[in-house]
Amino acid sequence: MTYFPRRSSIIEGVGDEVVYAFGAFLGIFIPLTIFVVTNRNSRITQNQRIHPESAENVRSTREEVQRTHPNRRQASMQNTGEITCPICLGNAEYGIETNCGHTFCGTCITTYWQHGTWLGAVRCPVCRQQVTLLLINFTEAENDVDSPDRQHIIERINDYNRRFSGEPRPLIDYLRDLPTLLRHAFTEFFTVGGLIWMFRLRIIVCFFAAFMYFISPLDIIPEAVFGVLGFMDDLFILLLLAIYISIIYRQYVQNRPTNAPQN
Known part of the structure; x- marks a missing residue:
């Protein structure tokens, strides 16, 4: 064997x-x-460039942001290495990231939503994908300061997410x-x-x-x-x-x- x-x-x-x-x-x-x-x-x-189909809505939002926030800092021509908000063209303040991965100022993206004539969730100004979720992307310094602007942005972001994050996709x-x-x-x-x-x-x-x-x-x-x-x-x-x-x-x-x- x-x-x-x-x-x-x-x-x-x-x-x-x-x-x-x-x-x-x-x-x-x-x-x-x-x-x-x-x-x-x-x-x-x-480079987060505005989609051509969103250009008119973004222009209107810029005017609304400048009207309601006249002291808002605008972007310089120098590259500071920070994330640039495609709407106001400044460094993103109280940054908010969409589910598609684009970052905007908290004030700009919420104004874009509330100032526009939307029947539901907005479409991303950059890629036109439906924005069903807004994610907090604050810096450490912004998280350490409990300012009224910060609290107001969080409330509006939470309101948006409760309305639209459950939509079928x-x-x-x-x-x-x-x-x-x-x-x-x-x-x-x-x-x-x-x-x-x-x-x-x-x-x-x-x-x-x-x-x-x-x-x-x-x-x-x-x-x-x-x-x-x-x-x-x-x-x-x-x-x-x-x-x-x-x-x-x-x-x-x-x-x-x-x-x-x-x-």
Whole structure:
């Protein structure tokens, strides 16, 4: 009788399929995390030009902002390295980021909404995507000062989010929103006073469930049969996880009280 030596596993006591699944999980999750975190830095350097279809509304908003805020600082011709608001052309004060990833002054974007003749959620002045969520993007100095302007902007932003963040959207909009929403959710998750523990727990449970699927020997598309194509179901599960986390964060922002800590 011929005996074949037993092949040793990569890690003693742990099946190779578990090791491969864990490696696939890290190989997918880590690049996604790096992309989400670094997306902001690459986006800031991009020129936020007003879309031609928004030009008239933006011009009207500029006049309204100048009329109601005559002392508002205007942009200089020098590049200060800060984010420029496409509406007033000045450095963004009390910055507000849309779900599509464009940043405006809090006063400018709320004036753009309230001064215009909109039947529902506005469209982004830059890319014309429907703005269903406005995200606080204040600087540390602006967060430390409890001014009436800051409180007024937060109230208007919360009012907008409660009205329009729950509107139905096509799947492509969920995918477009992922970089911005995941970045904000990631930042608040590790910030003291950010996401409350209930929402943090939901996110942790989602990651744990996805991880258990990755290390499970049961696959929708088994790698042992389909090879590299067998990881397609893992990618699909990770995409669903990202979309669900963005939905959780959207619900949190929608219901955030006015006096809650802002990030």
